[in-house]
Amino acid sequence: MNSGIYAALSGNLSAQRRLDVISNNLANSNTSGFKADQIQFESVLANVKNPTQQAPVFSNDRYSTDYSPGAMQRTENALDVALDGDGFFVVNTPQGPAYTRQGNFFRSQAGRLVNADGFEVQGSGGSIAIGGGKVEIAGNGEVVVNGATVGTLSKVDFPKPYQLTKIGGGLFVPANPQAAPAPTQASVKQGYLESSNVKVVVEMARMIEASRYFETCAKAVKSYDDMTAKAVNELGKV
Structure with a gap:
């Protein structure tokens, strides 16, 4: 098959x-503490090492997260907190500690400080x-x-640069499980939440831009398909 159609199809997949x-960024534009994602592509020829294979041309996609802070939003809720500076709060998940900028905390039925998913917020001596x-x-x-002091967040x-992985619910974990966090001097602001940075x-x-690129690639695929069909019909008349 014409390699051009593979490139056009790869463009469609990349645009999608x-x-x-x-779409995920926009859906979370009002989610406190959300960090926007970006995606970049590196075009590669899948059959470059073995030209005899008719493998398609695809793109390697690389995801990155924008960790810049969002704006501070005053809520007056005593259990809402935001970090003014670099760093993360710590919550205890079934898989171990995870890290977040989402400070919309709650009081559990057991009287513990928890996040929106019910995971206990960690203090210097454990849960609070x-x-x-x-x-x-x-x-x-x-x-x-x-x-009375009951703990310290x-x-x-x-x-x-951060090497963290999103695991959902506004939580991050280190890409390297052996990476150890260090204390931060960021201050805590009670009654505030950090807005999404989208x-x-x-x-x-x-x-x-991506939609137009998708449409352009789709037109290119159709053009190659039409040319192939025409070539087959012309050859059939010979």
Whole structure:
């Protein structure tokens, strides 16, 4: 088959994956602490090492995450917290510790501080019991309930550039399981949430660009298909 049609099909696949990433970014434009993703492509010839194989031309896609901070949004909710500076909160999942910028925490039925998925938020001494009292959280992460200190929010950071993997629910884990986090000096702001860092106007422009690229590649595929059909019909008359 003409290699040109493989390139056009690869363009379609690349554009579709890019549209998927953009759509996810836009869907999370109002999700607190969400970090936008981007995708880049490197075109490769799949049969470059073995020209006898008629393997298609595809693209290697590389995903990256924009870790720039979102804007601070005041909520007045005592259990909403945001980090002013680099770093992450720590939550305990069934698979181990995970890290997040989403500070919309809750009080569990057991009186523990948990995230939206019910995972316990970790403090310097483990989970934090807040009971049913009035909660105050200081800039250093110290949690005070009815005037008594019950724990201190764990705040950690990793070397940059970050080598983290998204696992859903606004959570990250190190790509290297052996990577150890270090304490961060970022301050905690009670009654605030960090907004998503998705730039809606930019993402919409990227969506239009990717959609047009998809349409162009689709037209190219049709053109190659028409040429192939015409060639077959002409050869059949010979």
